[in-house]
Amino acid sequence: MINSPPRRWFQHFEAHLLSTWEGRSPGARAVEIGCGTGYGTKLILDQFGAATVHAVDLDPKMIARAERRLRRYAGRAFLSQGSATDLRVTLEQFGGGKDASYEAAFDFAIIHHIPNWRDAVAEIARVLKQGGKFFFDEVTATALARPSFQLLFDHPTEDRFTAGEFLAELPRHGLEVGERWRTLVGGDYLFGVAIRQ
Structure with missing residues (x-):
């Protein structure tokens, strides 16, 4: 499902929705966690107007697929294997982290x-400049508890967050979301943009 045309279509929708709150980020130096096959990286460059994207993923096979997809973005898309909970070493080669x-x-x-999702939020806040934007879309515990989700997808089961819990974690790390968020499908999906204070 992650590599399917429906997921790419939905990711395009997600990017459009996120850009309605804070618009494009022309010329931005951006980081993407969990880049997968690189479709989101392409959207960050094309739709959001970022100058460069440093993208990470745990899976080396995904990095290889993303490298193929992003060949035409040489010098703008930089990919590496690494964890969203510790970007220091992963992004060091690009002067980031x-x-x-x-x-x-x-x-x-x-x-x-x-599993330790709060550490990922803290790491994103750490690498963002003051005034930097954190664009997020997430699947909440509400969706993950549905039998259909459990049948189709493999997710961690412990310490999953509701929309409210995720939003409450952001200001603990200096990320202010204000009114720039919304949920869809009865709270299953959470979209928003937080600003680093």
Whole structure:
């Protein structure tokens, strides 16, 4: 499902929805966690107007697929294998991973896959510059508890977050979301943009 045309269509919809709150990020230096096959990276460059994207994924096979997809973005898309909970070493080769390295960070439904999801939120906040934007869309515990989700997908089962719990975690790390969020499908999906204070 992650590599399917329906997922790519939905990711395009997600990007459009997120861009309605804070618009494009022209010229931004961006980081993407869980880049998968690189479709989100392409959207960050094309739709959001980022100058560069440093994208990470745990799976080396996904990195290889993303490299093929992003060949025409040489010099703008930089890919590496690594964890969203510790970007220091992973992004060091690109001059990133330091505190306040990026103007934008993107999470296209990745954090709900991470067992220690709060650490991922903290790491995103750490690498964002003051005024930097955290674009997120997430699948909540409401969806993950549905039998259909459990049948079709493999997700961590412990410490999953509701929309309210995810939104409450953001300000603990200096990320202010204000009114720039919404849920869809009865709270199953959460979309928003938080600003690093």
